[in-house]
Amino acid sequence: MSVPGRISVVLHTHMPYVEGFGTWPFGEEWLWEAVATSYLPVLDLLDGGVPLTLSLTPVLCDQLEAPGALDRCAAFLRDVRPASHELDAVAFRAAGEPALAAEIERAAGQYASALAALERCSPGGLLARMAPHAAWTSSATHAILPLLATDAGTRLQVRTGVAGHRTRFGEDAWRGGFWLPECAHEPWVDRLLAQEGVRAACVELPRLTAAVGPPPLLRSADGPLLVPIDRPLIDLVWGAGGYPGRAAYRDEHRRTARDHRPWANDGSVYDPQRALAQVEADAQEFAQACAARVAAGGLSVLAFDTELFGHHWHEGPAFLRAFAQTCAQRGVALTPLDDALDALEGEAQPWPADADVPTSWGAGGDLRTWSGPQVADIARALRRAEIEVVHRAATAPDRALRELLALQASDWAFLETFGRAGPYARERSAGHLAALKQALSAVGSPDSQLRHLAPHLRRAAVLEP
Numbered sequence: 109m110s111v112p113g114r115i116s117v118v119l120h121t122h123m124p125y126v127e128g129f130g131t132w133p134f135g136e137e138w139l140w141e142a143v144a145t146s147y148l149p150v151l152d153l154l155d156g157g158v159p160l161t162l163s164l165t166p167v168l169c170d171q172l173e174a175p176g177a178l179d180r181c182a183a184f185l186r187d188v189r190p191a192s193h194e195l196d197a198v199a200f201r202a203a204g205e206p207a208l209a210a211e212i213e214r215a216a217g218q219y220a221s222a223l224a225a226l227e228r229c230s231p232g233g234l235l236a237r238m239a240p241h242a243a244w245t246s247s248a249t250h251a252i253l254p255l256l257a258t259d260a261g262t263r264l265q266v267r268t269g270v271a272g273h274r275t276r277f278g279e280d281a282w283r284g285g286f287w288l289p290e291c292a293h294e295p296w297v298d299r300l301l302a303q304e305g306v307r308a309a310c311v312e313l314p315r316l317t318a319a320v321g322p323p324p325l326l327r328s329a330d331g332p333l334l335v336p337i338d339r340p341l342i343d344l345v346w347g348a349g350g351y352p353g354r355a356a357y358r359d360e361h362r363r364t365a366r367d368h369r370p371w372a373n374d375g376s377v378y379d380p381q382r383a384l385a386q387v388e389a390d391a392q393e394f395a396q397a398c399a400a401r402v403a404a405g406g407l408s409v410l411a412f413d414t415e416l417f418g419h420h421w422h423e424g425p426a427f428l429r430a431f432a433q434t435c436a437q438r439g440v441a442l443t444p445l446d447d448a449l450d451a452l453e454g455e456a457q458p459w460p461a462d463a464d465v466p467t468s469w470g471a472g473g474d475l476r477t478w479s480g481p482q483v484a485d486i487a488r489a490l491r492r493a494e495i496e497v498v499h500r501a502a503t504a505p506d507r508a509l510r511e512l513l514a515l516q517a518s519d520w521a522f523l524e525t526f527g528r529a530g531p532y533a534r535e536r537s538a539g540h541l542a543a544l545k546q547a548l549s550a551v552g553s554p555d556s557q558l559r560h561l562a563p564h565l566r567r568a569a570v571l572e573p
Contacts, residue, residue, distance in 0.1 A: 110439035113322065113402020114448045117428070118161045118310060118337075119150065120287050121414040122250055124519035124536075127171040128559045132367075134532035139171060140184040143234065144222035146418035149425035152225075154241040158432045161445040162414075163244035163287040166272040167517070167561065172235045173276075174560035178226065185223035190216060192366040200370075207377045211370040214380070235276065243446060244285035245273035248562050251516035252478045254294035254466045257491040260498045262297065263569035264509065265516065266304045272564040283446045284308060289518050291337065291411070292468040292475060295459065298330035308333040308449055310411050312469040316460075322401055322408035325449075327456040333449060334459060337469070338408040341401055344394055346412060351394070351427065356386040358422040369422070387423050391430035399440045407448050411469075470522075483521040486537050490515050493544055501570040504548060509567055510558045511544035 126136045154160060171177055193216035200209035229237045247253060247265040256262045266286075273282055284307025288297075291312040301309065313336045316323040323336035345351050352360070355374035362371050372378045401408050417424030435442045470477040479487040490512075497504050497512050515537060523533035543558075 111399050111402055111441065112405040114407045114441045114443045114452075115398050115402060115435065116161060116407060116409050116443050116445040116448050118163060118244070118287075118409060118411040118445055119414040119417070120163045120165075120246075120411060121147070121168060122165040122246070122289075123168045123171065123415075124517050125167050125171060125249065125514055125558070125561050127174050127177050129536065130532065134529045136177075136180070137184060139177075140181045142415050142419050143181055143226065144185055144189075144219055145422075146415045146425075147234065147238075148222050148225045149418045150414055150428070151237055151241070153425060153428055153432075155237075156429075158429065159442050159444050160241075160428070161243050161285070162238070162241045163246060163285070164238060164242050164273070165246045165250050165287070165289075166269040166564075167249045169235055169272060169276060170560050170562065172238075173233065177560075178229075178233055182223060182226055185219050185226065189219040193219075193368065196364045196366050196368050196370075199364075208370045211378050212364075212368055215368065215370065239277050239281075242273070242277045242281065243283070243444065244287050245269050245282065246287040247289055248272070249513045249517040250289040250519065251513075252289055252292045252468075252475065252518045253297045254292050255475060255479055255487060255491070256516070257494045258498050259300060260501065260570040260572065261494040261512070261516075262300050263304070263572065264566065265513065266300060266306070267566040267569040268513070268562055268564060270304050270306075271566050272562070275564050285446055286332075290468045290470050290478070290522075292466070292470070292478075292518075293334070294466045295328065295330075295464050298328040298332055298334075302328075302331040306332050308335055308445075310335045310337050310409060312337055312339070312467055312473060313463060314339055314473055315463075321404055322406040325407060325452055325456040326459050328459050333453065333456055335407075335409050335445070335449070337411045338401065341394075341398060341408060342410055342412070344397060345410075345427075346416065351390045352416075352421040352424070354386050354390065356382045358383065360420055360422065383423050384426060387426045387430050391427055391434050394427075394431055395434035395438055395440060398435065399438050402440070407452055409445065477525050478518055478521040480525065483524050486521050486524065486534075489537070489541055493541060496548070497544070498570055500548060501567075504570075506565055506567060507558070508544055508547035509565060509570065510562050511540050511547055513562050513565075514558055515540040515544060 123139050131137050193212050197209040197212040248268040251265045286306040286309045288309045293311045311334045316336050322338050326334040357373050358369050358378050359371045359373045363369055466475050520533040520537040523529040
């Protein structure tokens with residue numbers, strides 16, 4: 109028996125521009141780990157027909173096609189990770205912990221498998237393997253659009269992002285889906301999105317989350333569909349007390365000196381078979397909750413960072429596979445979001461007039477994570493820099509525009525607010541600001557292209573009135 113409503117799972121895939129900017133503990137090894145533990149396993153699901161909606165940020169794509177990047181990723185998987193596993197295994201055996209040593213050795217196999225999968229991606233590389241599944245795009249460098257200072261600066265982010273997606277994956281492959289970074293939205297942005305061909309974006313509107321049934325599909329006065337994500341269901345996975353914290357799953361916080369995780373959440377040695385049994389139980393429970401949510405119809409949109417599945421929750425890819433299988437068994441329609449919008453677009457309700465405030469899926473549902481007291485100086489600096497670049501747009505070199513895009517990335521303020529990367533975030537923000545000023549002051553300065561950031565830059569966006 110089928111359930112009347114639909115479920116769409118959107119995976120937002122993003123990494124700030126770390127390629128070439130440090131290695132460990134902060135830098136491009138973040139990307140290599142995500143490739144091995146999240147991107148390749150999720151691609152296995154997509155290649156196998158699991159109907160997920162994949163959103164790729166342009167800045168992630170920039171890095172995956174950067175010259176030499178995947179060669180360094182392969183070297184990391186081939187050389188660094190086997191050696192680090194071996195050192196930890198030897199240390200545990202010397203300490204009289206053979207079970208922990210055995211788990212470290214078993215876990216090394218994931219990196220060997222990832223290396224083999226990465227090498228099979230040739231000659232087109234990882235991005236070519238992603239191409240058939242690349243549905244949604246985003247702003248060029250994951251900027252918080254409501255915090256930008258000018259229409260021109262916002263157009264630069266959106267147009268460059270859309271152009272990169274269309275160039276890489278085909279003019280006809282994009283159906284207008286646009287991931288608003290951090291689900292950050294304010295109605296003034298809608299007009300600029302519509303001008304660049306955006307059909308739909310996800311938003312976080314907790315006040316529209318009903319106790320029974322999914323939130324309604326909305327349409328902006330300026331045209332784009334605004335799709336509220338279904339927070340109560342998402343929190344079963346991603347909220348406090350969500351599935352990743354179950355006792356049997358791998359503890360992602362307790363780590364060895366070489367960044368390995370051989371323990372379960374309950375402190376025991378990690379047991380993969382025990383964890384897989386928990387996956388099956390949790391997938392059944394989640395599918396049941398989803399079926400109940402859309403029992404009377406409607407569309408429930410479940411949005412997650414792709415990196416949650418595998419990189420931050422080891423069992424995440426197995427959970428997605430089991431969830432999809434259980435949905436099929438229960439008659440729950442797991443549907444790509446673009447297809448669901450095709451079917452339901454006519455049911456969209458007008459955007460509520462009393463919702464004209466900045467919102468996000470960040471702390472407090474607002475923009476404090478990226479503009480609060482701890483990072484107010486970063487927010488002010490990027491707005492001043494944007495105004496300066498727009499004012500001098502006619503003569504600003506492309507390098508200045510690229511440094512502005514890099515400066516506007518949401519990641520630096522996020523990492524600083526939550527203290528997750530030591531001095532790295534402020535160093536990156538300050539470095540891009542200094543490079544931007546240098547580019548503006550040096551007549552005819554060479555365009556470094558910031559290694560490979562924004563190769564599809566659309567500078568005309570800042571020249572329009």
